[in-house]
Amino acid sequence: xxxxxWLDVALVATLVWIAAAALASxxxxxxxxxxxxxxxxxxxxxxxxxxxxxxxxxxxxGAGLTGALMLDAIGRSRRKPDGTEDEER
Amino acid sequence: MSRxxxxxxxxxxxxxxxxxALILPELPDAPPDLALGVVTHxxxxxxxxxxxxxxxxxxxxxxxxxVVVLLMAALAARALPPEATDAxxxxxxxxxxxxxxxxxxxxxVLLAVHLLLIGASxxxxxxxxxxxxxxxxxxxxxxxxxxxxxxxxxRCAFGVLVAxxxxxxxxxxxxxxxxxxxxxxxxxxAGMLILVIEAALALSxxxxxxxxFP
Numbered sequence: 001x002x003x004x005x006w007l008d009v010a011l012v013a014t015l016v017w018i019a020a021a022a023l024a025s026x027x028x029x030x031x032x033x034x035x036x037x038x039x040x041x042x043x044x045x046x047x048x049x050x051x052x053x054x055x056x057x058x059x060x061x062g063a064g065l066t067g068a069l070m071l072d073a074i075g076r077s078r079r080k081p082d083g084t085e086d087e088e089r
Numbered sequence: 090m091s092r093x094x095x096x097x098x099x100x101x102x103x104x105x106x107x108x109x110a111l112i113l114p115e116l117p118d119a120p121p122d123l124a125l126g127v128v129t130h131x132x133x134x135x136x137x138x139x140x141x142x143x144x145x146x147x148x149x150x151x152x153x154x155x156v157v158v159l160l161m162a163a164l165a166a167r168a169l170p171p172e173a174t175d176a177x178x179x180x181x182x183x184x185x186x187x188x189x190x191x192x193x194x195x196x197x198v199l200l201a202v203h204l205l206l207i208g209a210s211x212x213x214x215x216x217x218x219x220x221x222x223x224x225x226x227x228x229x230x231x232x233x234x235x236x237x238x239x240x241x242x243x244r245c246a247f248g249v250l251v252a253x254x255x256x257x258x259x260x261x262x263x264x265x266x267x268x269x270x271x272x273x274x275x276x277x278x279a280g281m282l283i284l285v286i287e288a289a290l291a292l293s294x295x296x297x298x299x300x301x302f303p
Contacts, residue, residue, distance in 0.1 A: 016106075020099075052212040053140045060220035065298060068227050072302060 008048060015041050032070045039063025135279025137210040144214065145283045149272045153261065156254045156290055163250055163297035167237075186232035197225035205291050209280065215287040215294065222295035230302050237300045250300070253293020257286050 018041065022034035039062040046055035127139050127147065134142035144152050201218040208214030229235040237246055260282055261272040268275055274282045 053214075053217075056212055056217050057220065060217060060224070061298075065220060065223060065227075069301060 011041065011045055011048065015045065028074050029071075032067060032074060035070065036063050036067035039067065133276055133279070135274060135276075135281075135283050136208075138208065138212070140212065141208050141214050141283070145286065146274065146279065149257075149261070152290075153254065153257050153272070156257065156294065159294055159297050160250055160254055163300045166301045167246070190228065190232050193228060194225055197221055197228070201225075201291065201295075205287055206284075208287060209284070215290040218287075218291040219294035219298065222291065223298040226295065226299035227302055230299075236302065237296065246296070246300070249296045250293055253290040256289035260286055 015038065018034055018038045022031045022038060025031040025034060039058060043055040043059040043063065046052075046058055127143060130147070131137070131139055131142055134146040136142050136145070201221040204213040204221060205215065205218035206213075208217070226237075240246075260274075264273050264275070264282075265271045267273075
């Protein structure tokens with residue numbers, strides 16, 4: 001099965017764009033969601049580079065676990081000492 | 090953040106990216122020696138997949154140190170004061186979580202065992218199985234508030250964490266006594282030893298990653 005080189009170009013361009021959007025986002029939750037998306041697209045890139053082991057690891061750990069850790073951190077950083085939510089962060 | 094430093098950093102990164110894109114096609118082809126060596130010695134390594142052979146046999150020392158680093162990260166995470174269980178977990182709709190638990194957790198266990206066993210011949214192995222198991226652990230943490238500390242008390246948790254690198258180190262030392270090389274598996278036992286080490290590593294790494302979620 002031959003893949004058009006434009007697929008790779010589109011993948012790289014989307015990767016760069018999502019990375020820039022994740023870094024430029026004001027809302028932390030949105031930034032983490034974009035990071036998870038970035039991780040999934042990066043695992044696609046690894047698959048295109050014929051590295052299935054790295055692709056599996058990237059999807060599971062890079063996108064899944066790190067994304068979950070960061071979401072957890074956002075949730076904790078929003079919590080004020082009396083237990084209510086601080087919506088500013 | 091103010092505009093000027095951000096713009097500078099973005100500019101530098103873009104310039105670096107463009108420079109890399111220009112240089113990369115000019116690089117000479119990678120010498121085939123290492124890949125050739127792996128393919129030549131693959132039948133002796135005990136597994137059929139070259140990546141697993143490299144990770145668990147040819148460069149097993151790197152994997153051992155890597156797992157010790159993970160252990161240290163888990164110990165550092167556990168050194169922090171424990172967080173109170175989320176009150177929010179009790180507010181969420183129980184039916185959704187119960188259904189997700191009932192459907193997803195058996196699949197998680199099956200998938201983890203499958204990935205562990207298939208690592209000998211296909212992409213898989215200890216780290217992938219550990220990542221899937223950690224996903225199950227995070228699910229438990231979210232739906233039932235089960236963190237590492239509710240499953241095991243202090244020393245037991247430490248024991249599970251150390252079990253992985255411990256088994257690896259013990260096997261490596263026994264092999265040093267048997268064949269004269271640290272982590273030099275005897276050829277006829279290599280596959281079985283790698284499987285034992287991978288199983289212990291998967292449990293240990295899953296526990297270590299689960300411990301990162303307080």
